[in-house]
Amino acid sequence: MKNSRRNGLVFVLILILTGSLLMGNVLAQETIYLNMGSTSSTSGLYAWCVGTASVINKADNNIITTVIESGAALDNLRRVKEGTFDFALCVDSASAMQLHKGISNFEGEGWEPIRWLFLRNAIVNRLYVKADSGIKTFKDLGGKKFCPGIPGASGTTNFINFDKVLGTGIDIVPATLGDAINLLSQGRIVGLQKSSGLTSLDAALIEVNLKTPLAVIGYSEDDIEKIRAAYPYILFFETPAGSIVELPDNPTIMEEGQVVGAVASSNLPEEVGYEIVKAYVEGFDEVAAAYPGIVGWDP
Known part of the structure; x- marks a missing residue:
């Protein structure tokens, strides 16, 4: 009688353990x-x-x-x-x-x-302008319509903060990339900011450059000093002359960088x-x- 009870208890334990393992397996496969x-x-x-x-x-x-x-x-x-x-x-x-x-x-x-x-x-928040605009630096954007990017993007917010710190007075026009490209093509803004690879244009702007020649501008040493005094965590990368594949004649500039x-x-x-x-x-x-x-x- 005792052996029967013992065997029955062992059988129940085996069922419980088997059920637990099966349940664990199901949970492990849950999507x-x-x-x-x-x-x-x-x-x-x-x-x-x-x-x-x-x-x-x-x-x-x-x-x-x-x-x-x-x-x-x-x-x-x-x-x-x-x-x-x-x-x-x-x-x-x-x-x-x-x-x-x-x-x-x-x-x-x-x-x-x-x-x-x-x-x-690692990328840069690249400042694109029309090649024939005569704009060479961030400060040259003062009083002009420029698109810093889409609302909510860190690059957009940084650009707006830089404008305030430097007192540049840029006429800021936030927009999606597609809208900004249209505005640039129509001459309603002088340029736009777009995150890009270190040595290339953003993919969406390569075609734009074929129809509307672009140039890339940067920040002066004085600009960088003032910006970093207010925002010490901001990075700046040097982009050597000729290093942007699609713009071999672009001069050496300093650009905001991000990891x-x-x-x-x-x-x-x-x-x-x-x-x-x-x-x-x-x-x-x-x-x-x-x-x-x-x-x-x-x-």
């Missing part, structure tokens, strides 16, 4: 749906976002990522904080640091949970974050085929 912040669909960088989501979704990780158009860096950071986005691309390290510490664009909004996922590349990548928060499970980074690294060549600007940059 995880994530919202990923990106940028404007008219930006050349949108291809990077779509390519990144594609390799994550193709990986054997039970993760389905939806690309959501946004206003880029600052917009993405705010929406990660509020939980609308599970993770986001097109965020520069300086903006992420501002949110973490609750300074500058995030004054009084400090949020410790923000985390860096992986690197995309850009992807962010999430500590609220995202560590194993999910790991799978996102793993998928990006393993699918890097496929993403690079969609957006060549990352070639040579180790994430």
Whole structure:
């Protein structure tokens, strides 16, 4: 009798353990749906976002990522904080640091949970003007209509802040890239700002340059000194003469630089974050085929 009870108890325990293992296996295979912040669909960088989501979704990780158009860096950071986005691309390290510490664009909004996922590349917020405009420096934009980018992008906010610090008095016209290109072609603005690779024009502006020849301008040493006195975390890169492939005659200039990548928060499970980074690294060549600007940059 005792042996029968013992055998029955063992049988029940085996059933419980088997059920637990099966349940654990089901949970492990449960599909995880994530919202990923990106940028404007008219930006050349949108291809990077779509390519990144594609390799994550193709990986054997039970993760389905939806690309959501946004206003880029600052917009993405705010929406990660509020939980609308599970993770986001097109965020520069300086903006992420501002949110973490609750300074500058995030004054009084400090949020410790923000985390860096992986690197995309280093870029510049490039100032494009018509080649025949006679505009040579940032200060020459004073009193003229210029598009700094889309509202919510860190580059747009930085440009507006620089204008205030330097007292340049630029007539600022925020707009999407597509609208800004139309305004430039129609002569309604003298130029526009667009994040670009260190040695090339933004993809959307290469065709524009063929029809409306462009030049790229920069900041003077005096400008940089004043800007960094107010915003010490801002980076500036030197772009040597002739280094921009499509503009071989452009002189040496100083441009605002950014280190850009992807962010999430500590609220995202560590194993999910790991799978996102793993998928990006393993699918890097496929993403690079969609957006060549990352070639040579180790994430």
